[in-house]
Amino acid sequence: MLIEQLYTGCLSEAAYYIESEGVAAVIDPLRDIEEYLKLATERGSTIKYIFETHFHADFVSGHLDLAAATGATIIYGPDTVTKLPVHIAKDGETFQIGAVTIEVLHTPGHTLESSCYLLKDEAGKDHAIFTGDTLFVGDVGRPDLAQKSNEITMDDLAGMLYESLQSKIMPLADDVIVYPGHGAGSSCGKSMGPENQSTIGAQKLGNYALQQPDKASFVTAVTEGLAAPPSYFPINAKINKEGYENINAVMEKGLKPLNALEFKQLAALDDTIILDTRFAARFTEGFVPGSISIGLEGRFAEWAGMILPFTKNILLVAEPGKEKESIVRLTRVGFEKFIGFLDGGYNTWVNAGEKIDMIIDVEADELAMDIPFDPNIVIIDVRKETEYDEAHVKDALNIPLADLTDPASMANLDDHHNIYVHCAGGYRSVIALSLLKREGFHNLRNVVGGFGLIKELGDKIEIEKTEAALN
DSSP states (O other): OEEEEEEEGGGTEEEEEEEETTEEEEESOBSOOHHHHHHHHHHTOEEEEEEOSSOOSSSOBOHHHHHHHHOOEEEEOTTOOOSSSOEEOOTTOEEEETTEEEEEEEOTTSSTTOEEEEEEOTTSOEEEEEEETTEETTEEOOSSSSOBTTTBOHHHHHHHHHHHIIIIITTSOTTOEEEESBOTTOTTSSSOOSOSOEEHHHHHHHOGGGGOSSHHHHHHHHHTTOOOOOTTHHHHHHHHHHOOOOHHHHHHHHTOEEOHHHHHHHHTSTTEEEEEOSOHHHHHHOBOTTOEEOOTTSSHHHHHHHHSOTTSEEEEEOOTTOHHHHHHHHHTTTOOOEEEEETTTHHHHHHTTOOOBOOEEEOHHHHHHHTTTOTTEEEEEOSOHHHHHHOEETTOEEOOGGGGGSGGGGTTOOTTOEEEEEOSSSHHHHHHHHHHHHTTOOSEEEETTHHHHHGGGGGGSOEEOOHHHHO
16 A cells, blocks of 8 residues: 655645555645656556545646546545536445545535545555545634535534534544645645644644534634635635636647747737746846736745736746746646746847836845935835734834735825835745836835844834734
8 A cells, every 4th residue: 555645835735646456546636637647657556536525725626637637536525516527425435446445534614525535454444534624733624615605604614523523533543644635834724733644643632623622612713813715715616616627728828938029919918917937036136017926936826826817818927947837836726828928038028128127125224224214115014914913113014915916905105105015034025016016106125035134133123013912
């Protein structure tokens, strides 16, 4: 028996490859399926089943393309509603994979169709459970992503999750391995631990949600303090439920090389946006006017899903050789409307003599020198509200990056303001500055190193906390 966890750090997502006696199954595959096919080919195995723990909201599954490529059956748990060609399993139904079996455990709560998959070894002993978004290391799935207007509430789902955990998960032996669908950094929970696997026993001892004395306490514990889910979550859930374009067709459209003139003509169309995926430090030095910066070095696909419109065509500017990676990672969160890339990257634009734009980088100590003497200075902190509350520059304006897609968030900014933008380390601030540039603001400065370096200046810049964080 082989269990391979295939972890994608920028999405904090774990897919799984299980194999026994030449038969394989994949659990929660990403949209780009090459890795699963390569693994099966190298090992001389046949992928027979694709198990889905639920309709994912944070990424687009590769279930349809993988099934088309292998002939495998797609399995969902009870209460699944879809017109896709899938097998809807019964609670307790088992599937044979070589000498091992997988049992379906219906665990509604995160979503109504959420299910876990219990793997029994060759001797029939419970060996591992693939928990999807039902149980994480140190946390459980958020119960606010599958509401149906007034039919079912977040508290209703949280109550279902409690019952699922108590009846299906807690009775398992302490040595059963827990393989979750996500790790730290995912927006599908609120306090996941750093480990990507655990055991039932360890979770009984260390997971706050499993230590609640009753259902009411559990519901309160898992629903309090939930940040708003990323805006693209409903879009991805809909795509997973209704289907999508074959990834090879999407790649063919996106990997169309364009010279500077062709690129310029397409960029002038109203339904087109320019996405620059170079690292943030390269973007500020110079870019095609109107470009949105989302660098590959950060949580790229996640921010793309929150920042970019899904309805517009995408033109790509990437480091030469990084075009395919950019498109693959964008498809993981549902983008399909690609129309080409700037062949040769940004240098092609420069060499063609086209106009460029840039953003001025400043060090934290320069910000410290400017604050006392510039009456028009506005400091924008684009970190999350919780980060801002913990500590921030005195009088800084908190506009979380995700909110900058709404022009109303910029209502208090004027042309005469000298705007300094920072985040925690310098990635989010450059995205924010590219959005501000598109809205016509030009007196902009990027604080290199963000709040991390600002804090190191000691009393050169006054730092304060919100009252909520002090209490």
